Amino acid sequence: MTTVDDLNAAAGSGRSSTAVNQRLSPGAVIGVNDLRVHFKAKAGVVEAVDGVEFELRQGETLGLVGETGCGKSVTARSFLGLVPSPPALPTTGTIQYRYGDDVVDLTAIGGEQMGDIRGNRIAMIFQDPGKSLNPALTVRDQLGEVFLIHRSAEVLDAADVDSAAGDLSSRLLRRAAGLKSRWPERVLLAIPPLRARRTALRAAADSLVIAALSETQIPNPAAILDRYPHELSGGMKQRVMIAQALACNPDVLIADEPTTALDVTVQARIVELIRELQQRHNTSVLYISHDLSLVRRVCDRIAVMYAGRIAEIGSADDVFHHPKHPYTRGLLAAIPSMASKRGQLEAIAGTVPELIDPEPGCRFAGRCRHATDMCRSANPMLVEVGTGHSVSCFAYQPITGSDLAPPTVPDQPIVASTQPAGSGDEGSAPGGEP
Numbered sequence: 013m014t015t016v017d018d019l020n021a022a023a024g025s026g027r028s029s030t031a032v033n034q035r036l037s038p039g040a041v042i043g044v045n046d047l048r049v050h051f052k053a054k055a056g057v058v059e060a061v062d063g064v065e066f067e068l069r070q071g072e073t074l075g076l077v078g079e080t081g082c083g084k085s086v087t088a089r090s091f092l093g094l095v096p097s098p099p100a101l102p103t104t105g106t107i108q109y110r111y112g113d114d115v116v117d118l119t120a121i122g123g124e125q126m127g128d129i130r131g132n133r134i135a136m137i138f139q140d141p142g143k144s145l146n147p148a149l150t151v152r153d154q155l156g157e158v159f160l161i162h163r164s165a166e167v168l169d170a171a172d173v174d175s176a177a178g179d180l181s182s183r184l185l186r187r188a189a190g191l192k193s194r195w196p197e198r199v200l201l202a203i204p205p206l207r208a209r210r211t212a213l214r215a216a217a218d219s220l221v222i223a224a225l226s227e228t229q230i231p232n233p234a235a236i237l238d239r240y241p242h243e244l245s246g247g248m249k250q251r252v253m254i255a256q257a258l259a260c261n262p263d264v265l266i267a268d269e270p271t272t273a274l275d276v277t278v279q280a281r282i283v284e285l286i287r288e289l290q291q292r293h294n295t296s297v298l299y300i301s302h303d304l305s306l307v308r309r310v311c312d313r314i315a316v317m318y319a320g321r322i323a324e325i326g327s328a329d330d331v332f333h334h335p336k337h338p339y340t341r342g343l344l345a346a347i348p349s350m351a352s353k354r355g356q357l358e359a360i361a362g363t364v365p366e367l368i369d370p371e372p373g374c375r376f377a378g379r380c381r382h383a384t385d386m387c388r389s390a391n392p393m394l395v396e397v398g399t400g401h402s403v404s405c406f407a408y409q410p411i412t413g414s415d416l417a418p419p420t421v422p423d424q425p426i427v428a429s430t431q432p433a434g435s436g437d438e439g440s441a442p443g444g445e446p
C-alpha cells in the first residue's frame with residue numbers, strides 16, 4: 013500500500029508534510045511553521061493543531077476561518093503562550109515574531125520577554141469576554157491600568173503634572189495614580205500636593221478610558237466606570253475588552269471572533285475601528301471568524317482552516333473568486349445570498365471530525381465527495397497553485413508513481429454572493445456550521 017512517504021516522494025518535493033521553513037520573510041511580522049498543539053485527553057490525544065503554517069505580513073489583515081472546533085483559537089492562543097499545559101502536550105514547531113531587530117520564537121520564550129510582548133506588542137481580543145476581564149477590577153481600573161502602563165506619556169500630558177512626575181516609571185505612575193498602591197502609600201497620597209497629583213492623574217486616565225470606551229459605541233461610558241465585569245452584559249464586556257486591546261496600540265492584534273456577541277450596527281463599528289487602528293499604526297491583524305462574509309469585507313488575505321490544518325490560503329480575491337479546496341467551496345456555497353431560494357441553504361454534509369487520534373489521511377475525506385483511497389491514505393501538503401495561493405488537496409499536488417488514483421476536483425469558480433442555491437460544488441445535507 014502507498015504510504016505517506018511514498019506519496020511525498022512521488023510528489024517529487026523531497027519535503028515531507030511536516031517540513032519547516034525556518035526563515036521569516038522580510039515583509040512578515042509573524043511566521044508560523046509546522047505548529048502542532050495536541051491535548052492529552054482520557055480518550056486519547058486531541059490533535060487540535062497539526063502542522064499549521066502561515067505568515068502574517070506587516071500591516072495586513074489575515075482572516076483565519078473555519079467551522080467551530082477547527083483549531084483557530086488554539087492557534088491564536090499559542091501566539092501568547094496561553095494554551096494550558098497540561099492538558100496540552102509540549103508545543104512543537106515555531107512561531108517566529110519580529111521583536112525589534114531580533115526574531116524570537118514565541119513558543120520558546122517566557123517570563124519577562126513574553127510579559128513585554130503580551131498586551132504591549134501583541135494584543136488579543138478573546139472569543140469569551142467573560143473569562144478574559146479581571147473580575148476583581150472595575151472598568152476604570154481595568155482600562156486605566158492599560159493607559160498608565162502603555163500610554164503613560166499621554167496620561168502625564170493630559171494631567172499636566174510637574175516635570176518630575178515625567179520621570180516616573182509606569183509602575184510608580186500606577187502607584188502615584190492610586191492604582192496598585194499599598195496602605196503606607198495610600199497614607200502618603202493623602203498629603204495635599206500628592207493628593208492633587210493623584211487626582212489629576214486619575215482624572216486624565218479616566219478621560220482616556222472614556223474616550224476609548226466611546227469609540228466602541230458604549231452609550232454613556234462614564235456611567236460604567238465603577239462597574240465590575242459581572243455587572244455588564246455580554247456585548248458590553250466584549251466592547252470593554254476591545255477598548256482594552258486597542259488602547260495599547262499593538263503591532264499585532266489577534267481578534268478572535270471579536271463581534272460574535274454584538275448586534276450588526278455595533279459589529280460594523282468594531283470592524284471599522286479595527287480597520288482604523290490598522291491604518292493608523294500599520295498594525296498586522298489576525299482576524300478569526302467562522303463568518304466568511306464578514307471576513308471577506310475586512311481581510312486582505314484569508315487562511316481557511318479545517319480540523320487543525322490549513323486547507324487553503326491566498327488573497328481574499330483568490331479565496332472568494334477562485335477557491336480550489338472542496339472545503340472552501342463548501343463554505344462559500346453555504347453563505348446565504350439574495351439569490352438563495354427561500355428555505356434552501358447549502359451546507360457541507362457532516363461535521364468537523366473528533367480530533368482524537370485521527371486516522372491518517374486528508375481530514376476532510378469523510379465529508380468530501382471527491383475523496384479517493386489516496387485521500388484516505390496520506391495527508392496532502394500545502395502546495396502553491398498560483399502566486400501566494402496555496403491549497404492542501406491531492407487534486408492539486410503533482411504526483412507520479414503512485415498506484416492510487418488521485419482525486420479530481422472540477423475547476424468551477426464560485427462567487428458566493430451571486431450564486432443561486434443548489435449550484436454549489438460541494439455538499440447538500442445540513443450539518444455544517446460555517
Ligand SMILES: Nc1ncnc2c1ncn2[C@@H]1O[C@H](COP(=O)(O)OP(=O)(O)O)[C@@H](O)[C@H]1O
Nearest residue numbers: 051058060079080081082083084085086087099
Ligand atoms: N483544553 C483543551 N483540552 C482538550 N481539547 C481542547 C482544549 N482546548 C481546545 N481543545 C480542542 O481543540 C480543538 C480546537 O478548538 P478551538 O481552537 O477552540 O476551535 P475553534 O476556535 O476553531 O472553534 C477542539 O476539538 C477542542 O475540543
Ligand code: SF4
Nearest residue numbers: 374377380387405406
Ligand atoms: S479531494 Fe481528497 S485531498 Fe482533496 S479535499 Fe477531498 S478528500 Fe481531501
Ligand SMILES: [Mg+2]
Nearest residue numbers: 084085086139
Ligand atoms: Mg474559537
